[in-house]
Amino acid sequence: MAITDLTACRMREALRRREFSALEAADASLAAIARLDGRVRAFLSVDADGARRRAAGIDKRLAAGEPAGLLAGVPVAVKDNMCTADGQATTCASRILGGWRAPYDAHVVERLAAEGAVVVGKTNLDEFAMGSSTENSAFGATRNPWDLERVPGGSSGGSAAAVAARMVPLALGSDTGGSIRQPAALCGVVGLKPTYGRVSRYGLVAFASSLDQIGPFGRTVADAALLLQATAGHDPRDSTSVPEAVPDYLAALEEPVRPLRIGLPKEFFGAGLDPEVRRVVRDALAAYERLGAQMVEVSLPHSAEYAIAAYYIVATSEASSNLARYDGVHYGRRSSDHADMIDMYMRSRVQGFGDEVKRRVMLGAYALSAGYYEAYYKKALRVRRLIRRDFQDAFKTVDCIMGPTSPTAAFRQGERTADPLAMYLSDVYTVSCNLAAIAGVSVPCGFTRAGLPVGLQIITDVFTEDRLLRIARMYERETAWADRSPPVCEARP
Amino acid sequence: MTAADLLPTIGLEVHMHLKTRTKLFCGCPVRYDARPNSCVCPVCLGMPGVLPVMNGRAVELAVRMALALGCAIPDLAKWDRKHYYYPDLPKNYQISEYDQPLGIGGFLDVETPRGAVRVGITRVHLEEDAGKLMHDERGGNFSVVDLNRTGTPLLEIVSEPDIHGAEDARAYAEALRQLAVYLGVGDCHLQLGQMRFEPNVSLRIGTGPDGKPRYTPISEIKNLNSFRSVERAVVFELARHRQEYVANPAEYTLENLGKETRGWRDDEGVSFLQRSKEEAHDYRYFPEPDLVPFVPDRAWVEAVRATVPELPQGRRRRFISEYGLPEYDAGVLTAERGVADFFEKVAGLVKDPKTASNWMMQDVMRVLNERKAGIADLGMTPEALAELVSLVKQGAINRNKGTEVFGKMLASGKPAGEIVRQDGLAQVADAGAVEAFVDQALAANARTVEDYKGGKKAALGRLMGEAMKASGGKANPQLVREILLRKLGG
Ligand SMILES: [Zn+2]
Numbered sequence: 001m002a003i004t005d006l007t008a009c010r011m012r013e014a015l016r017r018r019e020f021s022a023l024e025a026a027d028a029s030l031a032a033i034a035r036l037d038g039r040v041r042a043f044l045s046v047d048a049d050g051a052r053r054r055a056a057g058i059d060k061r062l063a064a065g066e067p068a069g070l071l072a073g074v075p076v077a078v079k080d081n082m083c084t085a086d087g088q089a090t091t092c093a094s095r096i097l098g099g100w101r102a103p104y105d106a107h108v109v110e111r112l113a114a115e116g117a118v119v120v121g122k123t124n125l126d127e128f129a130m131g132s133s134t135e136n137s138a139f140g141a142t143r144n145p146w147d148l149e150r151v152p153g154g155s156s157g158g159s160a161a162a163v164a165a166r167m168v169p170l171a172l173g174s175d176t177g178g179s180i181r182q183p184a185a186l187c188g189v190v191g192l193k194p195t196y197g198r199v200s201r202y203g204l205v206a207f208a209s210s211l212d213q214i215g216p217f218g219r220t221v222a223d224a225a226l227l228l229q230a231t232a233g234h235d236p237r238d239s240t241s242v243p244e245a246v247p248d249y250l251a252a253l254e255e256p257v258r259p260l261r262i263g264l265p266k267e268f269f270g271a272g273l274d275p276e277v278r279r280v281v282r283d284a285l286a287a288y289e290r291l292g293a294q295m296v297e298v299s300l301p302h303s304a305e306y307a308i309a310a311y312y313i314v315a316t317s318e319a320s321s322n323l324a325r326y327d328g329v330h331y332g333r334r335s336s337d338h339a340d341m342i343d344m345y346m347r348s349r350v351q352g353f354g355d356e357v358k359r360r361v362m363l364g365a366y367a368l369s370a371g372y373y374e375a376y377y378k379k380a381l382r383v384r385r386l387i388r389r390d391f392q393d394a395f396k397t398v399d400c401i402m403g404p405t406s407p408t409a410a411f412r413q414g415e416r417t418a419d420p421l422a423m424y425l426s427d428v429y430t431v432s433c434n435l436a437a438i439a440g441v442s443v444p445c446g447f448t449r450a451g452l453p454v455g456l457q458i459i460t461d462v463f464t465e466d467r468l469l470r471i472a473r474m475y476e477r478e479t480a481w482a483d484r485s486p487p488v489c490e491a492r493p
Numbered sequence: 494m495t496a497a498d499l500l501p502t503i504g505l506e507v508h509m510h511l512k513t514r515t516k517l518f519c520g521c522p523v524r525y526d527a528r529p530n531s532c533v534c535p536v537c538l539g540m541p542g543v544l545p546v547m548n549g550r551a552v553e554l555a556v557r558m559a560l561a562l563g564c565a566i567p568d569l570a571k572w573d574r575k576h577y578y579y580p581d582l583p584k585n586y587q588i589s590e591y592d593q594p595l596g597i598g599g600f601l602d603v604e605t606p607r608g609a610v611r612v613g614i615t616r617v618h619l620e621e622d623a624g625k626l627m628h629d630e631r632g633g634n635f636s637v638v639d640l641n642r643t644g645t646p647l648l649e650i651v652s653e654p655d656i657h658g659a660e661d662a663r664a665y666a667e668a669l670r671q672l673a674v675y676l677g678v679g680d681c682h683l684q685l686g687q688m689r690f691e692p693n694v695s696l697r698i699g700t701g702p703d704g705k706p707r708y709t710p711i712s713e714i715k716n717l718n719s720f721r722s723v724e725r726a727v728v729f730e731l732a733r734h735r736q737e738y739v740a741n742p743a744e745y746t747l748e749n750l751g752k753e754t755r756g757w758r759d760d761e762g763v764s765f766l767q768r769s770k771e772e773a774h775d776y777r778y779f780p781e782p783d784l785v786p787f788v789p790d791r792a793w794v795e796a797v798r799a800t801v802p803e804l805p806q807g808r809r810r811r812f813i814s815e816y817g818l819p820e821y822d823a824g825v826l827t828a829e830r831g832v833a834d835f836f837e838k839v840a841g842l843v844k845d846p847k848t849a850s851n852w853m854m855q856d857v858m859r860v861l862n863e864r865k866a867g868i869a870d871l872g873m874t875p876e877a878l879a880e881l882v883s884l885v886k887q888g889a890i891n892r893n894k895g896t897e898v899f900g901k902m903l904a905s906g907k908p909a910g911e912i913v914r915q916d917g918l919a920q921v922a923d924a925g926a927v928e929a930f931v932d933q934a935l936a937a938n939a940r941t942v943e944d945y946k947g948g949k950k951a952a953l954g955r956l957m958g959e960a961m962k963a964s965g966g967k968a969n970p971q972l973v974r975e976i977l978l979r980k981l982g983g
Binding site for chain 1: 535538539540541542543544545546547574576578580583584585586638775777778779782783784785
């Protein structure tokens, strides 16, 4: 078995047993990137020298028997909206940052270093994490490893594709309305959005501050648990990160949750759901029933009707504010052909931002304008509270909520780029989790007849990631979806 | 309605830097003398990915000021983003408080020549300061920005339009400064830009048909940074309003023209239009998602209230009633908290407030005024002054020698007793010795003795002075006088 075929958990054990070195693991990852990424285009930058240097450092520690961390020697990719002070650019897949190099590490990047992970590179995304296909990248679209003609989902499409194509066993993504779970579903990997406040956002370039959350990608539930373990916890630099103790996610992972009551919102199985996806998800639910779970129909009325609308008001409003700083004055790209200061602002932004970013900044600025604030943003906040209450009510009778992660499997490149609304509906099942600030995971649950992966979304209440992972794991151990590798890995050039 | 009936109606927005070691959202030091852009970090530079962390000390100082102004502290205050594009504001939004400030509904009593005036306080809130933009003075096509000031904690205090004249506006601004310094909330050095003023000026023009008062348009004068400019700008603006109104009473009203923003040219003494109502900014306020709302614990608020010391006006009244000080002296001694504390310490130690006040007024304040220094820089403790005052009270030295010793204490830092011993300044109260000085004076000033005996009573003073001089100033003046009168047969 090749090193790159190992899960992070297996790799970690093998590294500890010195079956191979961290340098060999890094080289295997770098070789896979070199072999595959010309076609997949998951990475925006690869830091081969830095990765090898860090791996060699880990090897020294391992050889000396020193503690080297939870992820000692495991290659990891980081979505390129997280700051790294390693000299690689932090681009957010936007021209406007103009090759900006962050002078500081994001909290999660510090955590990765502290746990001995070897960051090999930074992955592609929709510009400023705005999109559901990774096509809105200023540096080219990422392809789905299961079908290169199709999108990997987004916005963390680069991270999902890098893990799916086995270029790295682990990657970090960020999820504002589904940006981890939806690409995880479309790429056939596990992607988890933690409870808002579970992982520090310090150093995550903000899209929508009240919704953004960093989370892990892995090929297995245990791998996702491992990366969550390494990155979760309170950080005083993020006032919204919560000082709750971080449980040991791996300790009880193999213990099934029994009895298990699964809530099925009828709203998640209505019109717009692809029949093949419905069938695959139903099969997964049947597997849970065989494990003794009880199915309970629940209702999330506000979520179904208003979630997308509320989400696009909250997210675009916050985005219009968060992205105000990209003006060409203090860093990043400045226009060279401006007449005066105002013109400099306008040209820098017109030239620096892509269409989707401009669309959302304008929507948000409009929603926050005097006279509209009450009708839009304030009302959206009220809807948020109602959605949160829907979930609270549901969690009184069920342990988790399940449904499809995405209404369809991976769609074709270009299929939805001309129709923003169709693109926005890709997130119809995922946004309410962000609005309600609760935890959700997408786990692979099968394939369409065309061989495209389908994801099962599982949602639990705040700060119950330990149960969420156990629920996901009970299903995973009954299946072998994680063993399948995408065609791009097989096709040797 | 005549021009004379137009009532000046003025509200003031005052910004002051809070006295914190670090900035509002990051650990950068607050400094005024540092090299440009040397007190900055990714957070105050507004770099991608950074998050603000509220400075707890700034919140505490803001609440202390709000409490001292008699404001209520609501159960929830929240932070909001105020958006505008300017190169001195790296995020292009300022973190401020929009509709739920941390202090609401207080007042400040201001002493004016016409008596005390109560000015209502609408609100007190906390926000971050911006940097400083400087335009190239050699005519180049660029500007430079210093972001050291960016993120400095700034307290905004908004008054009700309860001020009815330029002098009162100035008095209010000065009273706020005094209060903030008293509370240790801010240093309020105006020359460092630690305090800035924005008067809102209009004239009340009687009442409308609905019985509600009517006004001329409101002029908000931006960014004044001295008390003098506040007074001058308000005087100018009131005159301008009066002129405009008289020329066009039907048109020049608040309903018609709303609020405009004006700048002030201090050198020319004129205001100028910056933005009319139509050009008003839409700041697109919305709640700051990166900070949690401020939900003060009631016990904490009470603990902060306990740190609010006795305020200048109350203390002044107490000095008059409790210590029997003249109004003027009480005013001088309470103008600064350090001086008042110093005085009360001395008064307590010598158990004689009037004498202590006399020393404060005649010696301590004189030296501070000469040196243009604060009480902290006096170089003498209240205990040291109390020792000196006691020596004089006990008759060990006379009052004039006391002032001399005071000077020597300041110069040498030595205690009063030691100086008196070393310099042999102890008062000569031995009758025989004093008599010798008197005899010396009488012998040397025969003409003056003649004058006295001829009925010129003022000559006694001159003879006393001569006798004191003969003693090197050390003789007990009381004894000199007695012996002199006896010898002159008076
Ligand atoms: Zn700073």
